[in-house]
Amino acid sequence: MRIEHVAIWTGDLERLKRFYTKYFNCIAGNKYRNESNDFESYFLSFDNRARLELMRMPSIPNNLNDPKIQYEGIIHIAISVGSKENVVEITEKLRSDEYTIVSEPQTTGDGYFESCVLDSDGNRVEITV
Template sequence: MHIHHIAFFSKDISRLKDFYVALFQAQAGEMYQDERNFRSYMVRFKNKTVLELMQMPGVLARATPDHDDIHHVGLHHLAIAVESDDDVIALTKEARDLGSAVIKQPEQTGDGFFESMVTDPDGNLIEICRAPLSKQ
């Protein structure tokens, strides 16, 4: 297991992508976009650490204590990569057994991940993922 990526929502992912590429000589992949108009860039640093820069209509400018929507500008989730889809399923069940909320059941995504989303004891979002085979 290893940390696969750290994800941020932004109102302008192109601006963030350009910043990380210029300042840290990171490499940006192609922009992904789905039917919800969710867009993201995976930005990879030389040490293989990845930032996922995400943008979607309706994202809040910041988290607010009276709003439980998980989509807001800033840090969104920490992604832990595992070896297989079965590992994603097993760890999601184990997290639930430990008292975690399961925010998203294990599923295949349009960008090649098989993933689930759970909370840690403080409510931080943890994505458990099997990354696309060619992009791990």
């Protein structure tokens, strides 16, 4: 078994798509649109077959959680970028583009080398080897 995809609601579909395609080299499929309920989405594909679905529908309310505080439930996605050097490089690129760095590149107690950033919607993304 494997996780097929994870989905994220967003108020700005194009902005979030640009974030993941620019920094993590995802390939965006064609935009799906359902005119009857104003739903639209993209599937973004990673090179290992994992996918991220980005969805927008005006009737979905904003997330009221503070992205800088941990809480119960799904709290982050982790994206493997292949090397420590890539973790540092992507983190620095995000910093220079004024994204929030939640944690600097470091080796964690369980042996991961990672950083954590907020995407354009404030979702936590761990960047790991």
